[in-house]
Amino acid sequence: MTTVIDASLNEFVDACRRTIGAQYVSTDxxxxxxxxxxxxxxxxxxxCAVMKPGSTEEVAAIVRLCNQFKVPVVPQGGNTGLVLGSIPDASGSAVVLSLTRLNKIRSVDPVNNTMTVESGCILQDIQQAAAxxxxLFPLSLASEGSCTIGGNLSANAGGTAVLRYGNARELCLGLEVVTPQGDVWNxxxxxxxxxxxxxLRDLYIGAEGTLGIITGAVLKLFPQPKAGRTAMLALRSADDALRLLTLAQGKCHATLTGFELMSEYCLTLVTKHFPQIRMPFKEAHAQYVLLELSDSESEEHANMLLENLVGDALQQDIVQDAIVATSITQSKALWLVREHIPTAQAAEGKNIKHxxxxxVSVIGDFIRHTDQLIQKTFAGARMVTFGHLGDGNLHYNIxxxxxxxxxxxxxxQASINRIVHDSxxxxxxxxxxEHGIGVLKREEILRYKSEIEMNLMRTIKYALDPLNLMNPGKVI
Incomplete structure (x- = not known):
C-alpha cells in the first residue's frame, strides 16, 4: 500500500491550526x-507537524482533514514503545497526533468495578484514581509513570500481573475510537x-493505531487486596522454576499474582550499575524467581500460603534458597531488583532484544536449546534472560x-534474530x-505467519483504512 500526497501540506497545517488552535500545532x-x-x-x-488535540471531537476533525488532504497520521501516547510503532518515517509527509491532552478520567463506577478514561491518561494516574x-487497576509496567493507556491498549500491553489479571485486552470492556474516515465509534x-x-473492541486493541485511533476506554477494576506478600527464590535452572510455578499454582491458586524469572547475569548487571541495590543472596544461583501473592482474605492467610509454599519448595529440593519479605520496604527492595534490569542492561551497553x-511448559527447553545455538555461533555472548514466566513471556536479550x-x-543482529525467532x-x-510489531518486526512476521493469516489482516486493513492513512508502514 502506498500513500499519495496530493495537496499542499501548508494548507493542511493551516486548516488544523484553525481547527484545534495554533498553539497546539507545532512545525518547529x-x-x-x-x-x-x-x-x-x-x-x-x-x-509535517505535531498536533495535540484536546478532545475526541478535535481528533476526529483532524482525521477528517487528513482524509481531505491525504495526509498520513501517526497516533502517539507516551512514546515509550520499543518497536518504532509511534514514530513517523523519514519522509516528513505524516502528522504526529499526540494524545496526551486527552487525559481526563471521565468516571469511576465502584459498584460496576469500572473506570472510563481518555486515552492520554498516564497509567500511573489511572492506578492512583482506582486506589x-x-x-485496583492491575496493569503494571516499568514505564507506568509515562506511558498512556491508549498506547497500552494499542500494543495490548502485558506487565507483571498478567498471570492473575490478564493483559490489556482482558482489562478493557469498551472503547471509543475515531475511525480512519473521522467518524467516532462510541x-x-x-x-x-x-x-x-x-x-470491534478486540479488533482495535493490539492494532497499534493502524485501524483507528483509540480516544477512550472503559477499564475493569478489582477490589483492593487485603494483603500482598513477596518472596525471591533461588533455583538451579529454568526447569526448576517451572516446577515451582506448578507448585505455586496448586497451593496458592488465584492469589498468585506475579511470577518473574531472572537469570543470574541479570542480577549481576543490576548490582554492578546500581551498587545501592545489594545482591539478595550471599551466593550466586543460575536462576531466580520473584513471586508475588495478592490475598483477598487477610494477612494471616497470605502468610500461611507463602510459608507453606516456600517450605514445600525447599523440602522438595525445587528451591535452593529463599528470601521472604516481611515488610512493604523489603518487598519494594526485592521488586527494585527486577525493575532495574532494563536500565542496568542499557547502562552496560547496546544489546539485541527479543x-x-x-x-509455559517448553520455556526450560527453549532457553537451554537457544542458548546453545547462540553460543555455538557467537561464543561469549552474554544472555540477559528475564520476564513473566507465569504467562510465558520472556525478554530474551543478548x-x-x-x-x-x-x-x-x-x-x-539479523543473524541473531534469525536464530532466536526460528527457535x-x-x-x-x-x-x-507485549511490545507489538511496529516497524522493527513488520518483515519478520512474514516468515512465521501463514499467507492466509497475513491476507486476512490485509483485508481488514484495506476495508477499514482504504487510503492507508492510519499509521502507515506499521504491522503490515
Missing part, C-alpha cells in the same frame, strides 16, 4: 524532536456480556561478548508478546 523541529525520536534513541523520523476509590459500554455482533512468548565491540556485535517458532511461540 526543536519542539518536535521528542515526538520524532523513539524511546531507545535508535531512529528519528520526520513529520482512591478503594479499587463503544464505551461497561458490560461483561454483550453478544451483539462482531467484537520480546517472545512460548507455551549482550555482546566482552572481547567484541558493541557495534561489531550489532552488525550481526521460538519451532517451539510453537510468538516473536512478539
Amino acid at each position: 523541529s526543536q519542539q518536535n524532536a521528542a515526538y520524532l525520536t523513539d524511546w531507545r534513541r535508535r531512529f528519528t523520523g520526520a513529520a 482512591a476509590a478503594d479499587r 463503544g464505551l459500554r461497561g458490560l461483561r456480556k454483550d453478544n451483539t455482533g462482531y467484537d 520480546d517472545i512468548a512460548l507455551p 549482550a555482546h561478548p566482552e572481547h567484541q565491540t558493541e557495534d561489531s556485535f550489532l552488525m550481526q 521460538v517458532h519451532s517451539f510453537g511461540g510468538s516473536i512478539s508478546a
Whole structure:
C-alpha cells in the first residue's frame, strides 16, 4: 500500500491550526524532536507537524482533514514503545497526533468495578484514581509513570500481573475510537456480556493505531487486596522454576499474582550499575524467581500460603534458597531488583532484544536449546534472560561478548534474530508478546505467519483504512 500526497501540506497545517488552535500545532523541529525520536534513541523520523488535540471531537476533525488532504497520521501516547510503532518515517509527509491532552478520567463506577478514561491518561494516574476509590487497576509496567493507556491498549500491553489479571485486552470492556474516515465509534459500554455482533473492541486493541485511533476506554477494576506478600527464590535452572510455578499454582491458586524469572547475569548487571541495590543472596544461583501473592482474605492467610509454599519448595529440593519479605520496604527492595534490569542492561551497553512468548511448559527447553545455538555461533555472548514466566513471556536479550565491540556485535543482529525467532517458532511461540510489531518486526512476521493469516489482516486493513492513512508502514 502506498500513500499519495496530493495537496499542499501548508494548507493542511493551516486548516488544523484553525481547527484545534495554533498553539497546539507545532512545525518547529526543536519542539518536535521528542515526538520524532523513539524511546531507545535508535531512529528519528520526520513529520509535517505535531498536533495535540484536546478532545475526541478535535481528533476526529483532524482525521477528517487528513482524509481531505491525504495526509498520513501517526497516533502517539507516551512514546515509550520499543518497536518504532509511534514514530513517523523519514519522509516528513505524516502528522504526529499526540494524545496526551486527552487525559481526563471521565468516571469511576465502584459498584460496576469500572473506570472510563481518555486515552492520554498516564497509567500511573489511572492506578492512583482506582486506589482512591478503594479499587485496583492491575496493569503494571516499568514505564507506568509515562506511558498512556491508549498506547497500552494499542500494543495490548502485558506487565507483571498478567498471570492473575490478564493483559490489556482482558482489562478493557469498551472503547471509543475515531475511525480512519473521522467518524467516532462510541463503544464505551461497561458490560461483561454483550453478544451483539462482531467484537470491534478486540479488533482495535493490539492494532497499534493502524485501524483507528483509540480516544477512550472503559477499564475493569478489582477490589483492593487485603494483603500482598513477596518472596525471591533461588533455583538451579529454568526447569526448576517451572516446577515451582506448578507448585505455586496448586497451593496458592488465584492469589498468585506475579511470577518473574531472572537469570543470574541479570542480577549481576543490576548490582554492578546500581551498587545501592545489594545482591539478595550471599551466593550466586543460575536462576531466580520473584513471586508475588495478592490475598483477598487477610494477612494471616497470605502468610500461611507463602510459608507453606516456600517450605514445600525447599523440602522438595525445587528451591535452593529463599528470601521472604516481611515488610512493604523489603518487598519494594526485592521488586527494585527486577525493575532495574532494563536500565542496568542499557547502562552496560547496546544489546539485541527479543520480546517472545512460548507455551509455559517448553520455556526450560527453549532457553537451554537457544542458548546453545547462540553460543555455538557467537561464543561469549552474554544472555540477559528475564520476564513473566507465569504467562510465558520472556525478554530474551543478548549482550555482546566482552572481547567484541558493541557495534561489531550489532552488525550481526539479523543473524541473531534469525536464530532466536526460528527457535521460538519451532517451539510453537510468538516473536512478539507485549511490545507489538511496529516497524522493527513488520518483515519478520512474514516468515512465521501463514499467507492466509497475513491476507486476512490485509483485508481488514484495506476495508477499514482504504487510503492507508492510519499509521502507515506499521504491522503490515
